[in-house]
Each structure stands twice: as structure tokens, then as C-alpha cells.
Amino acid sequence: xxxxxxxxxxxxxxxxxxxxxxxxxxxxxxxxxxxxxxxxxxxxxxxxxxxxxxxxxxxxxxxxxxxxxxxxxxxxxxxxxxxxxxxxxxxxxxxxxxxxxxxxxxxxxxxxxxxxxxxxxxxxxxxxxxxxxxxxxxxxxxxxxxxxxxxxxxxxxxxxxxxxxxxxxxxxxxxxxxxxxxxxxxxxxxxxxxxxxxxxxxxxxxxxxxxxxxxxxxxxxxxxxxxxxxxxxxxxxxxxxxxxxxxxxxxxxxxxxxxxxxxxxxxxxxxxxxxxxxxxxxxxxxxxxxxxxxxxxxxxxxxxxxxxxxxxxxxxxxxxxxxxxxxxxxxxxxxxxxx
Amino acid sequence: xxxxxxxxxxxxxxxxxxxxxxxxxxxxxxxxxxxxxxxxxxxxxxxxxxxxxxxxxxxxxxxxxxxxxxxxxxxxxxxxxxxxxxxxxxxxxxxxxxxxxxxxxxxxxxxxxxxxxxxxxxxxxxxxxxxxxxxxxxxxxxxxxxxxxxxxxxxxxxxxxxxxxxxxxxxxxxxxxxxxxxxxxxxxxxxxxxxxxxxxxxxxxxxxxxxxxxxxxxxxx
Numbered sequence: 001x002x003x004x005x006x007x008x009x010x011x012x013x014x015x016x017x018x019x020x021x022x023x024x025x026x027x028x029x030x031x032x033x034x035x036x037x038x039x040x041x042x043x044x045x046x047x048x049x050x051x052x053x054x055x056x057x058x059x060x061x062x063x064x065x066x067x068x069x070x071x072x073x074x075x076x077x078x079x080x081x082x083x084x085x086x087x088x089x090x091x092x093x094x095x096x097x098x099x100x101x102x103x104x105x106x107x108x109x110x111x112x113x114x115x116x117x118x119x120x121x122x123x124x125x126x127x128x129x130x131x132x133x134x135x136x137x138x139x140x141x142x143x144x145x146x147x148x149x150x151x152x153x154x155x156x157x158x159x160x161x162x163x164x165x166x167x168x169x170x171x172x173x174x175x176x177x178x179x180x181x182x183x184x185x186x187x188x189x190x191x192x193x194x195x196x197x198x199x200x201x202x203x204x205x206x207x208x209x210x211x212x213x214x215x216x217x218x219x220x221x222x223x224x225x226x227x228x229x230x231x232x233x234x235x236x237x238x239x240x241x242x243x244x245x246x247x248x249x250x251x252x253x254x255x256x257x258x259x260x261x262x263x264x265x266x267x268x269x270x271x272x273x274x275x276x277x278x279x280x281x282x283x284x285x286x287x288x289x290x291x292x293x294x295x296x297x298x299x300x301x302x303x304x305x306x307x308x309x310x311x312x313x314x315x316x317x318x319x320x321x322x323x324x325x326x327x328x329x330x331x332x333x334x335x336x337x338x339x
Numbered sequence: 340x341x342x343x344x345x346x347x348x349x350x351x352x353x354x355x356x357x358x359x360x361x362x363x364x365x366x367x368x369x370x371x372x373x374x375x376x377x378x379x380x381x382x383x384x385x386x387x388x389x390x391x392x393x394x395x396x397x398x399x400x401x402x403x404x405x406x407x408x409x410x411x412x413x414x415x416x417x418x419x420x421x422x423x424x425x426x427x428x429x430x431x432x433x434x435x436x437x438x439x440x441x442x443x444x445x446x447x448x449x450x451x452x453x454x455x456x457x458x459x460x461x462x463x464x465x466x467x468x469x470x471x472x473x474x475x476x477x478x479x480x481x482x483x484x485x486x487x488x489x490x491x492x493x494x495x496x497x498x499x500x501x502x503x504x505x506x507x508x509x510x511x512x513x514x515x516x517x518x519x520x521x522x523x524x525x526x527x528x529x530x531x532x533x534x535x536x537x538x539x540x541x542x543x544x545x546x547x548x549x550x551x552x553x554x555x556x557x558x559x560x
Contacts, residue, residue: 058466087468098463101558102481112467114477143557163467 007036007166007199008057013066015052026052028223030066036166039193039200041214041231043246046205049223054169054203058090059083071166088116091160091198095172097152099144099159105131106140109159116163123162130158134188150181157188161198168192170202174209186212207246211235211296219243235296235303236268237330247305259309261317262291262334265324267304277306280323286316307334342532349516354536356430357512360502364437365495371442375401376449377475387461388471401443409440409501413508433502433510441498448494452486453479485556492548496541503537513537 015027026049034040044050055061056068059075068075075086091112099108106127113123131137134154144152153173160168170189174182190213193200202214210217210231218228219242226240238244265276281288288308295304310317324331342350378397382390407415413436417427420435456479464478480487506514513533521530553559 060462060465084468084470087466090466092463092466094459094463096457096459098457098459100460100478100482101457102484102556104557111464111477115464115467115469115473145558169466 005036006033007071008032008034008201009067009069010057011067011069013056013063013068015049015056015061016064025223027056027063030225032218032225032228034199034201035216036199037193037197038215039190039202039213041202041204041210041217042220043204043207043210043217044220044242045246048220050203050205050220051171053220054092054171054201057167057201058087058092058169088112088163089165090167090169091163091165092169092171093153093156093160093173095175097144097149097156097176099152099155101144104141104143105136105147105155108144108155109162112159112162118163126162127158130162133192134158148181149177150185153177153181153185154188157185157192161192161196165198167199167201170200170204172203172205175204175206182209183212189213219246232268232303236266236305259291261310261312263308263310263321263331264334265306265308266330266332267295267302267306268330276327276329277308279327280320284316284319284323286311286320288320346529350513350532350536353511353513353516353533354540357499357502357514357537357540360430360433360437360505360510360512361495361499364434364441364502365491365498367434367438368441368445368494368498369491371438372445373449375442375446376453377479379446379450380453380479381471381475387465387474401446404439404443405447407440409436409504410507412436412440413505413510428509428511430511433505433512437498437501437505440501441494444497445490445494448490449487452483452490455486456482485552485558488548488552488555492545492552495544495548499537499541499544 010030010032013027013030014025017024017026030053042050042053052061056063057070059068063076066076070086070090073086075083078086100111103111106124109127109130110120110123113126118126128137128140131140134157136151136154136158139147139151144155147155156173157168168189173189174185177185186209189200189202192198193213200213202209204210214231216229217231217234219226219234219238219240221240221242226242227234227238234243235247238247267276277288277290280286288310290306290308292307293304294306295302310320321331375397379394379401381387382394382397384391384394386394404412413433416436416439419439420427420432423435424432426432460482461474461478464474469477502510502512503514503517504510506512506516506518509515513536517530517533520526521533
């Protein structure tokens, strides 16, 4: 992102649902700026309000307060036909793909162009072009029932970008797919973002999706934005409780945590070449028990974390911590209530 | 069991009248029932264009019409029939009451077919900026087509059953023959013959409807 320019701005946006048991707040005071050309992730546990949030961006759900500004215009204040027009500049893909079951692949891709009034012949040509882009030109005549999950999502992506939208909204787009297919779909999204300059907004509950493609991320928890920032920053130093929970998530399930003196050591990309732990053990002469370790490639940098158990003896433990401080490795004690 | 040429001629006419009654009233009923079914689905709470008050009133009217027994309805609408057709006797005269009885029934069948359409697909169409009309025309109708065809087979056979009932009040057709000869004149063989023919017609209509639905459905293959 060389020139930062806001394409979507959410200002004090809120959404309340009226239910039989009184109003339920789905979103409260959401403020977000999404830059043109970036891949922006929104992560949260289920029920946090992330699906409602993405639907407010294209007015599938109308916010009950605040503004949604798309390219300088407040969508919430627009007429219905204006909103429909604006939606044609925002493609959307879904967890369940939502292809028309009675139309074949080409006709599915032509569908948004029919709605936008594109001439038939032109729409067909564009559809074939897009099929090539998503690597399914040989399945043009197939019906959705004949496709695998990954292929369906590729068709859905081709359909979503058929009208040359400026934004692509992805609502749990890989949650119904296996890990390998997920990887290939994420690569496709990255490619579309890079080659076509489409701003991509990704909603997910999986940290792995954020790590794989997002530039920036917002963590949403209980109807609020808990924190926003660059993925590498948030990953190496989550500030909110929910952030820790999401990032430490797999560590929590993998590590038995009823031991004392657990410390989280954070690698933010510069020390991965150094044998930090080995050096620490040699320098301090203290045994260290590694409970959990993981390194991930985020935007080309190796970012990781390790949870270690330090000796019971306080002087030994402090020696190790002093060493970490001296080599400028961030660390923190992990307590039960953090996770 | 042999039948004289006159009887065979009469049965032939009866089949013709029955088919005319059934298909004429099915077509007209669908012309009324499809729009009603669409209104029921589109205007319901949480629908594409919610107008709950209209939906409620329409639902009540449809239920009212559906709860009147057909034989009673047939007699109740005699004045209307006379106005539209000019007579209250014969196959033509059965069409208006058949339509009044079948249209609400078909509206409900169409409604249930439309409700089977995946809400996610409708949401996807909305996300592309589709208007209400475009969603009805390009999503609801084509996506519900196989289910609509199954419904049409069921509706047509139901109307066939109603049309036979109309024979009791001078409606003609196979039902009329069964009542007049088989029942009033104790010609049991005539009764069995007409019933057998009705059974065959039902089988054929049902088979054709199911076959069309299967062929048109792209979900299974």
C-alpha cells in the first residue's frame, strides 16, 4: 500500500436486532478505516458479530446507527436503488458458495452481469475470461452439483468479480473447505488483490487465514472492535484478551497449563536466525522446558512464539529472564486468566 | 363385459370433457396461483419485501377458500358461474368453481416450492444489487422449477378428483358418467370402467410431472 486512501469507512456504526426478548445489540460503536487495495481481515469467535459487520458494509443488513462511507458516500443515507447500484461495486462470496443450482457455471458467472444489464455476448466473453482466471475453463458447462467445494468457491469468486467491483467481501469463504483447498483459494484471493487491485475484506474465525493473506486485521469481540492493526504487530504482541486467546488458541489446546512459571517468548521476525533458546540455556546454565512452539511466515517474515517453563528456583528463573531482556526478546508470563 | 358402440362413444366424450375441465382449470388456476404464491413468500416477515399485513390478510382469505368443501363451493358459486359461462351445466360450467377451489390450493403449493429455495442464494443475488423483480424472475422461479413441476402434477391430479365430484351436480365428464350410470342406474360395470380410466389418467399425469421435474433438476446428476 504505497498511497493510503480510505475506500470504506465505518463511523460509530451500530446494529441492533429486535427480537421477541427485546433488542439485541449485534454491533456497537464500530469504527474502521479500510484502505484501497489492502487485504483486511476481520476475525472473531462465532457470535461476535463479524457476519453482521460484513453485511452492514454492503447494506444487506442496514445499520441502526452510524455511517458506512463507501468512496466518500454514506450508503446508509442512500436510496434503495442507489444502494443496489453501490452493491454492484462490491462482490461477495460466502461459506456455502451460494451458486444457483439450476444454472451451469458460465450462466452463474453471467448472473451479476445480467442484473447489471451487460449485453449477453459481452457477458459470456467476460465469463469465459474469468473462468480462465480461476482455472476452470474446462468446467464451463458443468452444474454446481458436479463440482467440488473448492471449484464451487472458484466459480463464486469469478461471479463476484464479474462486474469489476472495487471491493470483494469474503464471509467465511474457506470455512467449509479442507486445508489444502483453503490454501489454494486464499492464494487466488491474494492473486486477485494483487493483479486486479481489488480491495479484499476477509471475515473468518481462523487465525491461519489472517496470517496467510491479510495486511491488517481487526479483532472483534462481543459486538466491539477489540483491536486493529498490522497482522505482524498483532500477532507478535496482541494487546486485547481476545487477541491473546485467538493467537494463543492452538497453544491452549496443545499445552497442559497447570504448571508454574510459564513464559511466552515472542519472535517478531528478526531473531529467527539466532538460536535464542540454546544461547539462553548456555549462558544461564538453567534447564528450560519447551511447552509449545510455532513459527509462521507472515508477509515474508518469520514470526513465532514459544511457551517455555522456567525452573522453579526463583534466582534461576530470573537469570533467564534477565538474559532475554538483555538480548531484547519480548516475553511475558502466561497466566491462566490470560487464556 | 362388453360395451355397445354408444357407450364407448359416451366414454370418449366423457374423457374429452374431463381432460378439458382439468387442463383449462389447472392453467387458469396457475395463472392466479403463481402470483399469489409469490406474494405470500415475498411479503412475509423476513421475506424479500416484507408487508406482513398484506401477507396475513391474503393467508386468511386463502385458508377460508380452502376450507369450504368443494361440493358446497360448487353450489355456492352457481350465480358467478352463470354470469361467466352463461350456463350452470356441462364441462365449461365446472371450470369457474374448479378455479376458485384450486387457485388457493395452488398458491400454497407454489409458496412451499419457493420456500425451498436456499436463502443464501437469494442473499447472493441481493449482494449483486438485484431488484425484487429480478430475484423473483431470475432466482425464485428457475431455482424452484423442479419443485414447482412436482407440485403441478399433484395439483392437476387433485383437480381431476374435484372435476369428478362436479359430475354429481351436472358437470359432465367421467365423474358424471360414473354417477348417472354407475350409481343411479346400478350399472356397476360402468362405474368400474370410468374409475379405471380416471386411475389411468392420474397415473399418466403424475408420471409425466415427476419425469419433467427429474429431467429439469440440475442438482442431481
